[in-house]
Amino acid sequence: MAERLRVHVDPDKCQGHARCKALAPELFELDEFGNAHEVGDGTVPAGLEDKAWLAKSNCPEIAIEVTEE
């Protein structure tokens, strides 16, 4: 079975480019200032792994971590 992924946005690095929200709206949400954080505990539901990596590789601030558990 494939390993489960988890995403996390570093709030000190995020500057609100909102690329993650545009590319993976199931995994990220924005606060009232437009800064991003992961949905829930960041666990990536099966089938959304590509979106997790896509969000990471499009974040200009390198604020997104994807870990394999």
Next chain:
Amino acid sequence: MSDVFTPTDHPPVTDWINDFDHTDPRWTENPFPIWDELRVASPVVHTERFLGCYLPTSYEAVREIANDTEHFSSRRVIVRDVRPEVARNAAPPITSDPPEHKPAKQLLLPPFTPDAMKKLEPRVRAICNELIDGFIADGKVDAAARYTKYIPVQAIAHMLGIPESDSDLFINWIHMILELGIKDESKLVQAVQEMSGYFAGHVEARKSKPTDDLISYLMNARDKNGQPLEDSHVLGSLRLLLIAGIDTTWSAIGSSLWHLAKTPADRERLLAEPELIPTAVEELLRAYAPVTMAREVMKETTISGCPVKPGNMVLLSFPAANRDPKMFPDADKVVIDRRENRHAAFGLGIHRCVGSNLARMEMQVAIEEWLKRIPDFRLDPAGTVKWSQGTVRGPRQLPVLFGKA
């Protein structure tokens, strides 16, 4: 300001590596080979022009500077022939450094979130179609003068709550500040005074009659101590929203249409797969990023191994960073479906463009509506494309013919 600077023509550049000049006509026309030459020479180059100025040429050097607010100040954000006195509340938060920057920025963020932009989108779609109605029967148009120019100006006027019909007034001020003002300080001073007077009138009118727009929003905003903002802060931020929101996106939409006019394969791909437009917008932003910002060196430091000294300005070229082949494979090509794209078109670090969500929405809608109604178009061989000079690069004249060649 007693001594108003008289504009001078700059001598042509013969040595780009030691004497670059972003107002040189060759840079205006086609900066990409110049940046490639400079990037090979050094991650940071210097010119004695503009009273001393550095240019970082690599993505990493641009990122280092953008993230280093200790050595690099935003108090001056445009490289000019002169260094006008630093005005308090010039245009917060773009001209603010920490610790003032964050509270000033947070005030402006909520009205520009993606959700807020969704509410504005129908108005922008209508603006695009009203503009197209005005020229579609002609079979040709100067797309820069009659389409891309008016979309952002009318959208930001709508948000600010000022008449969309004043658009030409705003565009003229911006031309004076961002282009003529590089070499002629009197134009800069005149435009800032006129804008401040214009907004002061709108602020005054809202004191007795509040409205549901960005001007009233800023007038009602409170600082971290619960106090209303100083009038100079409100006027400075209003000047910023008007200046920053117009010829930037005008340029980005214009460069996008210029690319699609001369690249039928990409145009046909977007016609066949309109769902690819948001991805394409990111690539067009990378390849033709319109905005170059500036910093002022406050303390000596090194960037990518190169020493930089106080008293100099820095031309913070996000467009050059976006063409760095170390960061982007095929950096010199437009790859319309590029999947990994950490482009810096909206800046990096704490000064990320407040209006990035607005600009993205305007670009997507402007391209979508244009392609729906004018699916086939090409550059008019009888006309000339003309580009703006200086801080914001984009087509100011873009003659296109409709239909298949």
